[in-house]
Amino acid sequence: MPRKGMRSLCFSPKHSSSSTFSPPSSTPSRLGFSPSRPSFYDSVMDRTLELAEPIITKWSPDTTALARVTSLFYENRREAKEFIKTVNNLQKAMHFLAAENSSSEKLIRAQNLMQIAMKRLQKEFYQILSMNRAQLDPESVSTRSSRTSVASSYSSYDDEDEDVAAADESISEVEDASMAAMADLRLISECMISSGYAKECLKIYKIIRKSIVDEGIYKLGVEKLTSSQIHKMDWNVLDLKIKSWLSAIRTAVATLFHGERILCDQVFAAADSIRESCFTEIVKEGAMILFQFPEIVAKHSKKSPEKIFRALDMYTGIANHWPEIESIFSSESTAIIKSQAVTSLVKLGEFTRAAMNEFEAAIQKDSSKSPVAGSGTHFLTVEAMDYLSNLADYSNVLADILADSPPSAKKKLPETYFGFSDSEESPAPAISLKMAWLILVLLCKLDTKAKYYKDVSLAYLFLANNLQYVVVKVQTSNLKYLLGDEWLTKHEGIVKQFAANYERLGWGRVIDALPADPMALVAPARAAEIFRNFNSAFDQAHRKQAHCIVDDRNLRDHIKVSIARKIFRLYREFYNANSEKMAGERNLAVVVRYASEDVGHRLSDLFFGHLESGASSLSESPASNSRRPRSH
Structure with missing residues (x-):
């Protein structure tokens, strides 16, 4: 409730007599009340003021040097809890006294004490947030806590016996300090909100935490770029920015926003609407810059084929973190952030389809x-x-x-x-x-x-x-x-x-030059003719095919084995059966030009030519x- 609202509650005009506690004239004196005596709520307020005044005034920043230079929560956490308890009791007593329409003098005195207390708590709230930046940074909070587990840990800090928290040896000193700071912030926020000072509390929290989020986005290398800037940017420069974004989104979602979500949930656990609006104001600007970047790139970059991989990387970056994005930005107030992430996915999808068409x-x-x-x-x-x-x-x-x-x-x-x-x-x-x-x-x-x-x-x-x-x-x-x-x-x-088909067309004449039955008896003249025909066909085919290339080993072996099975085997059998008949042949070296081993060697040397560059x-x-x- 705002301060003005609290004042109107404390100083409201008199209610009808039916709402005021005053015993009827026929009430027997044995009840202990008489019209001249103060009401029960006046007595409660007197006692509350008597107890609250020394505790609150002790820590008034304007009255004591000690209060100006020291922190209540760092000086004595037990006394700090007593301070909070006292303020809560004072607030309740003021509420009941106002409802009973009793002495306004007591309400003024109580309101003055309340203002001193709220000024003290504002200072404490600011000090805890600013002095515990390391313990409350999003990375520390997100790695040590979860949105559900942190709440259960508060019981150890809310207990009157602070030794309960220290007894858990599994919690490190740093973690202990982090949890204690969050517990103190929650105590202060709940006290200030219930006392009608929510606005003052939230102002401090938003200023400090938004600066941390904005600084985190900046350190991650995420910039707010316009469509014109992206359109004019050299691809190599833009590629570097995309790489920075890809690294940033992992940290931003899993650490920065996640940690901030946890902290905000715990500090304002008792006020749903305040918690959501506060979180939204803190992260909205940074989150929108982060999730708008892929959309701008997709809409204003040339959709050439090689750029598709960066678009897919960005799409993957969002898609892989979608469960966390949905969880962190699940409220109605953060729907615009989630909507922006969806828009970027849609635009990246359009970019990908266009690049594939290109x-x-x-x-x-x-x-x-x-x-x-x-x-x-x-x-x-x-x-x-x-x-x-x-x-x-x-x-x-x-x-x-x-x-x-x-x-x-x-x-x-x-x-x-x-x-x-x-x-x-x-x-x-x-x-x-x-x-x-x-x-x-x-x-x-x-x-x-x-x-x-x-x-x-x-x-x-x-x-x-x-x-x-x-x-x-x-x-x-x-x-x-x-x-x-x-x-x-x-x-x-x-x-x-x-x-x-290559084998048939490239080596068919060589195969046809050999008899189907190479072992059949043929006359020497016919054998010489077959040798000459084979020499001509083999020379021509080998000359044409010698520069051919088959880079794949399996395919090369398949083709060579197939050719050798049909040419080398037939020629070897024919050569063994007829080469001796050619002993008396004139120009024997011309007629029987190849021994069977020579044919085998020439065939085995095929398809190892040097590949020349094809057209780009x-x-x-x-x-x-x-x-x-x-x-x-």
Whole structure:
């Protein structure tokens, strides 16, 4: 109750006679009352004033030097509790005396004492808050306490026997000081609020605690930035600010706001509305600066593909702390703070979807036409798959972001294009469909690039190499869990089909040059013809394929084993059966140019060419950030 309200209570006009305690004229004298004697409440007030005056005046800051330089709660906590008890008794006596419409002189005297007491308690309240900043800092409070456990600890400090608290050896000296300070603050706040001095109490608390919160936000590196500032800011500078924010939100939510929530709950435990409004005024400015930052970044930064990871980091920062955010800002007065956090999540989600669309467009717009030397892996494949595998690390938050916006591809193409089932009975998650769609866009672009090879066999080797890179990247990242075994099995099969087509077109003439039955008896002339045909076909094929590259060891071994099984085995058997017949042949070294071991060595040396740089693909390369720095 405000001071003015207290005064109006103490000096209210006289009530009707029915509300005043005065015995009727017929009351027997044995009851001990007579109209000329003071009322019972006058007697109570006399006794209360007699007890209160020496205790309160002793600690009047204006009358004694001791009171000016010492703290009541630091000097003698037992006396401090007696002081609080005395003030509470005085307040009750004033209330009853005012209700009885008794002597206003006593009320004036009591009110003067009350003002002295409140002035003393204001000073004590300020001193405890300012002198215990270390013990009451949010980190100390949040790590040593919880919103439920702190309340139970007050019993030890509210007890008349202070030795009860000291008996608990498990509480450290620092923790003991922290709990004692909170207990003292609670005693003072409850006394001041019940006495009608809530405004004075809250003013002191808000000034000191808000300065601590604001200082904490500043030290965490969180700045209040405008939309214009963000829009004009160089990305490298903004990236550093985002990193600071990512570190700040963990500390701000788990320590700064959480600790302040606990402290406010305990100091004003007896007054719900006061507690909530006080907490809101203390943290609102800092919390709004913190939670507005992601929204401003999302709305006013270029939505290029490589920036998506910072947006997802910020989304994760809020989402991971959402239970704490909901708990800390659960009241109606803090709803605006929680609403701001939700708005930032929405804007970060929009930013993420837009950046993914930009990534898709960058793949489709890639215009490089130069074939990759050696039919190796295209840079577009490396960049795109590194990007997608990194995105898959955020599968949890991406699932939330994409849940309400399934890719339009599902409506345009049958499920067989995606590589996994997506039936009505068991629909695939939106994130799985999106990833499958983006890989499909990449594969379609690679199929277009394969057409730039004049030799069809090299085009198939190019497709096999690139699809193998895609498959391995899926197998070794979280994409495996999003796309599933069915997708992998299907695309592994396609890789083998591409490899088989390469083998058929690139080495088919060599295989055809050898007889189906290499052990069959043939005339020397026919044998010489077969050797010559084989030499020509093998030389031509080897010359064309010698510069080819297969980076993946498993794919390389698969292709080489398959070719060797069909060429080396047939040639070795034919060579063993017919080489001696050529002993009298003119130009023997030309006719039988290769021993079987020579063929084997030449085949084993295939696919180790040096990869030359393919065309760069994305205008802003995700590969440059393929293993981007992650905030932890």
